[in-house]
Amino acid sequence: MAKRKMAKGKGGPKGKKITLKIAKNAIRLTFDGKRRLDLSKMGIAAMPKCLLKLSDVEELDLSRNQLRKVPDWIQRFQNLRLLDLHSNLIEKLPESIGELQALLHLNVSNNKLTTKGLPMELSQLKNLRQLNLGLNFINMLPTTLGALKELKEVGLFDNHLTSVPTSILQLPKLKKLNAKRNPIPATDEELEAEEQETIRRVEALCLVNEKDLCSPCAAKCQEEKNKMSNLKSMVTPVMRRSIFTNLVTPNSTAKESQAEWR
Incomplete structure (x- = not known):
């Protein structure tokens, strides 16, 4: 009996349990009539499967929790236009995230993402307008992100980048690119x-x-x-394109509102 008890507790705390009732009560309407499931700041350590019952929502906010993983079944949320996962403990995004074809805004800033945690399937998000990868541990970006021709804003601040791929700098609709506080040589x-x-x-x-x-x-x-x-x-000139260093850095950990990145 003692051994079984020890095995049961080995996994540690599971975080707050979210029931379907709690999740339903967390749905709000946005100003333009979209359904937003807001489970931010709930102490969640794992995405509960009961959320699949609400997979038709247009916005999903799981920011400021204790999530370490995004499950493969995130692909079931086919209506998502916004996915906010900032300020968690996520080390890797699933390949299935590339199937969220309606996604316009993706915020995964302030996590534990590395270069290996960025799947190539991110390049399949053809309608993505805003991508926030700031405050992570990324030292290299996949050049395939240059396939996201609709991108207007990209946050890369506070990472370990030494360069930004030309394919991203030359995105046709890019208006803001924030790469502050990276070890990138001066322009x-x-x-x-x-x-x-x-x-x-x-x-x-x-x-x-x-x-x-x-x-x-x-x-x-x-x-x-x-x-x-x-x-x-x-002075030895550094032959490299400008990366718009005059842009303002959104601070996801200090601001309660992330409106400018949504």
Whole structure:
């Protein structure tokens, strides 16, 4: 008996149990009359199969839970236009996610996704408008994401990327691409802006008559001037396309509302 009890508890806490009744009561109508199943912040550790009874909803919000896995049967939600899974513990997306052909918005930011956790089937989401992969552990993006010709907004911030595939940068309808806080080499434009700012700061330091400076200060000012004269020859341009670094980063963990990514 003791052994059986230990085996039963081995799996640890299962999270909050969601019944069909609880799920039905969590359905809300959006401003445009779509049905939104909102189970965010419920302490859910696994998606309950009872949700299959509600697979005709248009929006599914399971954000801010403890989910580690998205089940293969997510493909049954054929009417989904929005799937919000941000702020969970998800390490991998299922291949079946590519069958959600009606999906317009996919938010999986602030999870534990790696490059291996991004299935090639993501490229089958031909109607996708917004994709948020920020705050994960991704070091390389599949070039096949360039097949998502309807994409308008892509969030890649706070990952381990060293580059963004050209196929994504050249998406025909892309308006916003946020790749801030990745180890991506600086662009020519960023290097030039940094150079101009350095020149401005040095010039501001030198807006006094040299005769009014003490000897050490005059020497320091001359040293900075000499550095400026050599700066351009020291800068090595990085031949790479701009990645729109001026865009605002949506903070899924700090904001209660994710409206701008939906």
